Structures are given as structure tokens and as C-alpha cells.
Amino acid sequence: MKKALRQTLFALPFIASSLGCAGGGQRALGVMAGTINDPSNRTLRREIMKEGLATFCHEVTVHDAPLRLVDDSPAIGRFFPTTCSNRSTEDDLISVRLEGVGYAWTNVTKKSTFISSATVDYDADFRMSGSTMYVYFRTKRISKDTFQTRVIEQSMANIVNQFSQMGDRFGQQLLSQKLQEGFTVIRDPEGQIDFSLGFVEIGKRPAHPFKSGEGRLPYENTRVEIHQNQRDVIGPIEITEDNAAIFLQARVDGGFPIDVFLLAKDPGEALVKGIIEQPSALPLNGAPIFSEVVNSGPEYRKRVPVNKGRYYLVFDNTPSAGQVAPPMGAVDDRAAVVSYLVELGKAD
Numbered sequence: 001m002k003k004a005l006r007q008t009l010f011a012l013p014f015i016a017s018s019l020g021c022a023g024g025g026q027r028a029l030g031v032m033a034g035t036i037n038d039p040s041n042r043t044l045r046r047e048i049m050k051e052g053l054a055t056f057c058h059e060v061t062v063h064d065a066p067l068r069l070v071d072d073s074p075a076i077g078r079f080f081p082t083t084c085s086n087r088s089t090e091d092d093l094i095s096v097r098l099e100g101v102g103y104a105w106t107n108v109t110k111k112s113t114f115i116s117s118a119t120v121d122y123d124a125d126f127r128m129s130g131s132t133m134y135v136y137f138r139t140k141r142i143s144k145d146t147f148q149t150r151v152i153e154q155s156m157a158n159i160v161n162q163f164s165q166m167g168d169r170f171g172q173q174l175l176s177q178k179l180q181e182g183f184t185v186i187r188d189p190e191g192q193i194d195f196s197l198g199f200v201e202i203g204k205r206p207a208h209p210f211k212s213g214e215g216r217l218p219y220e221n222t223r224v225e226i227h228q229n230q231r232d233v234i235g236p237i238e239i240t241e242d243n244a245a246i247f248l249q250a251r252v253d254g255g256f257p258i259d260v261f262l263l264a265k266d267p268g269e270a271l272v273k274g275i276i277e278q279p280s281a282l283p284l285n286g287a288p289i290f291s292e293v294v295n296s297g298p299e300y301r302k303r304v305p306v307n308k309g310r311y312y313l314v315f316d317n318t319p320s321a322g323q324v325a326p327p328m329g330a331v332d333d334r335a336a337v338v339s340y341l342v343e344l345g346k347a348d
Contacts, residue, residue, distance in 0.1 A: 037127045045126055046092070049135070053094065053124075057084035060098065062238040062310070066222055067104050071197070072207055074225040074337050077104030078233060079116075080272060093121040093140055101150070101276045105227050107333075110153035113276045118145035120179055129202045131189040136199065139182045153279040192218055209339035210249050216345035226258065226317045227335045229281055229328055233272055234342060235312035236265065242307040245347040250300045250315075254336035257295045259322025261288035261314050262304055268312025281318040288314075293323050296336070305347040313342060 035041065061084055066075035079102035086096045099117040106112065121141040127134050178197070186194035186205065196206040208221040224232050237246060252258055263271060267286030274282045289311070294300045315338050319325040326334055 042125065046124075049124065049126060053086065056086055056096075060084045062236050063219075064233070064235060065102075066220070066224065067102065074223040075232075076106070076225055078102055089121060094124045094137075095119060095121045097144075101272075103275055105225070105230060108154060110227070111230060111275075111279065112152045113150040114147060115150055116145075116147045118179060119143045122182065127202055133187040134200065134202050135185040135187065137182050137184070138199075139180050142179050145179070150276055151279050194218075208341070209251070210341035212341065213247065213343060213345070216247060216343035219342040219344055221341045223337060223339045224315065225335055225337050226315055228326065228333045229318050231271075231275070231281060231314055231316040231318055231321075232338075233268070233275065233312050233314050234340075235268055235272075236310040237313065237342065237344070238310050239306050239308055239344065243347050244306055244308070245345055246304045246306055246311065246313070247343040247345060248300070248302045248304070248313065248340065250294055250338055250340040251298075252294050252296045252300075252336050252338050254334065255296050256326065256334055256336065257293050257324050258326075258336050258338070259291065259314075259316040259324050260294050260300075260302075261291035261316065261322060262306075263288055263312045263314060265310040265312075268310070268314075271312065271314065281320045284321045291322055294338075303347075315340075 036045065061081050063081075065079040065081070067077040067079055068075045079100055081098055081100040083099045084096065086094055089095050097117075097119045099115075101113065101115050103111055103113040119142070120139055121143075122137040123140050124135070124137050126136065181198045184196050184198065184200040186196075186200065188194075192212065194205060200206065209223055210221055212218045212221065219237055220234060226232050239246075246262065248260070250260065261284075263284070263286065267284060267288075270285035274285070289306070290302070290304055292302065294315075314321075315336075316322045316324075317326055317334070317336055319328065
């Protein structure tokens with residue numbers, strides 16, 4: 001059991017996509033990069049960051065956080081922040097209180113779900129690389145961190161957890177370890193956001209499977225591992241105006257097709273709730289906006305026109321929804337690795 005839980009990555013990558021300032025102002029900071037980056041100008045940098053920090057919690061709660069075993073490996077689950085608050089401390093740190101739910105997959109537990117919360121005090125600062133802003137959140141203190149296992153799909157692992165609570169204790173330890181890494185938010189002058197746990201050196205970027213399109217705002221650009229009778233949910237994807245579109249690029253490795261569909265807010269939230277509270281995959285609670293099959297091998301592209309609202313994108317490897325009915329062999333785990341890029345932009 002302990003080995004299985006070690007394979008789950010209960011990290012909390014807090015994505016703050018509004019940090020910094022508007023594009024024109026950010027380019028002006030790039031002209032002054034030498035002055036801005038001077039260590040003695042920390043107070044100036046904190047003043048510049050205040051506007052972005054005002055929207056920090058909103059941005060956190062409209063992004064999921066992929067969970068992975070190690071850097072550059074496929075994600076094995078998601079964390080969905082549900083509540084967030086932040087404040088400045090007396091010693092000039094940013095204190096963030098975050099609560100949420102999530103799921104992850106291991107070969108011993110199969111799907112396991114959890115509820116977690118933590119208060120983290122960050123030393124926040126930024127540097128300019130030309131007109132690109134690197135915002136660093138270095139962890140200074142962690143308090144009130146909790147972790148509670150909700151559902152374990154594999155029945156024997158569930159029994160062991162109930163009697164020993166080993167899963168809760170070990171999950172909380174892993175949570176604290178990952179929170180200690182802090183995170184980096186990289187903001188281009190056009191408003192595009194990149195993110196990584198830990199410290200990213202100025203001028204460098206995290207690895208991604210796809211290149212973003214010009215004039216589009218990347219939402220997620222990564223890989224995920226989806227096992228037999230499992231599904232992965234990306235969202236909530238917030239669209240702030242009408243006549244918009246969600247753009248998807250994807251490639252499936254594994255030798256068999258999977259389903260992909262887009263859900264509106266209510267059926268999407270119901271699906272996430274069902275994943276957290278039920279051990280098995282249930283049918284959808286509402287018709288998808290679109291539903292298609294992504295075959296293994298060739299690159300898949302889709303543009304979905306949408307109006308203002310919140311949406312959830314789903315990769316499905318279950319017989320409970322979609323057109324594909326993958327076999328559910330007891331010892332044949334047909335896992336798919338999906339590389340994908342989700343972008344937001346104009347419909348025309």
C-alpha cells in the first residue's frame with residue numbers, strides 16, 4: 001500500500017494566470033529589465049505585482065492542476081481547487097489558503113480520490129527576461145495541511161486504508177513535500193501563461209508536447225495517462241465572452257482509440273463529483289456539446305465554437321460514455337497516454 005501511494009503525486013500547482021500587468025505595461029518593464037531585476041528594487045517589484053495578486057484566487061479556481069509522479073512524466077490525475085483565499089503577512093509574505101478535491105491512479109489502488117487543504121506562505125517575487133515575466137513563489141511555511149482519502153477503487157487497498165489510515169498519513173506527507181517546491185509562473189507580454197513546479201531559470205521553459213498557435217491563449221499543454229475504465233477531466237475552462245472557441249490538439253499513444261467530449265458547466269461539475277465520490281465510472285449526466293473518437297497515432301485537431309461560460313473537456317477510456325467501448329479485462333489494463341494542447345481564442 002505504501003509503495004502504491006508513493007506513486008501518486010498529490011502536488012498543488014497553483015496556476016495564477018493574471019499575475020503581472022497588461023501587455024503594454026509588461027513590455028515597458030522589459031525595456032527596464034536591468035533596473036527591475038536589481039535585487040535592491042524588491043519593494044518596486046512587489047508594488048507592481050499587487051494588481052495581479054488581486055485576481056490570484058479567481059485564476060486558481062478556474063484551472064485544474066495535473067498530478068504527476070515526476071517532472072516530465074504523464075499526469076496520473078487531477079486536483080480541482082474549490083476555495084481559495086490569500087493575504088499579505090506581517091513579514092511581507094503571501095499567505096494562500098486552498099481547499100479542493102482530486103483523483104489519481106496507481107496500479108495497486110486503481111483510482112483513488114481525496115480531499116485536501118493547506119495554508120502556504122510564499123515569498124513572491126519576479127524577474128524580467130526581455131518582456132517576459134518570471135514570477136517565483138518560494139515556499140516559506142506550510143500550516144494546516146490536511147489530506148483525507150475519499151474513495152479507493154481497488155477493494156483490498158480500501159480495506160487496508162480504512163484500518164490503518166496509512167493512505168491519509170502518507171498522502172499528507174507527499175502533499176507537504178510537493179508544496180515545499182514552490183512554483184514558477186511565466187507570463188509573455190501577450191498574456192500567454194506557462195507554469196512549472198519548482199524554480200525555472202530565466203530564459204528557460206518547461207517541456208510541452210505541442211507549440212501554441214499565434215493569437216491563442218494556452219490553457220494546458222501536457223500529457224496524461226488514462227487507464228482502463230478511467231476518464232480524465234480538464235477544467236473548468238472559463239470563457240469570458242461570446243463568439244469564442246476552444247481549440248484542441250491531441251495525440252494518443254497506446255494502440256487503441258479513446259473518446260473525447262466537451263461538457264457544459266452543470267454536467268461537467270456533476271461528472272467531477274461522480275469521479276470523486278464513486279469508485280466506478282458512471283454515465284454522463286447530460287449530453288455533451290461535442291463527442292468524437294480520437295484514434296491512436298495521427299494528430300487530432302478540433303475547434304469548438306462556444307459562448308461565455310465554463311466548460312469541461314473529457315478524455316474517456318470507459319464503456320460508460322462515448323462511442324468507443326474498450327474491453328474491461330481483469331488483467332489487461334489498456335492504458336493510453338494522451339498528449340494534448342487546449343487553447344482559447346476567437347471562433348472566427
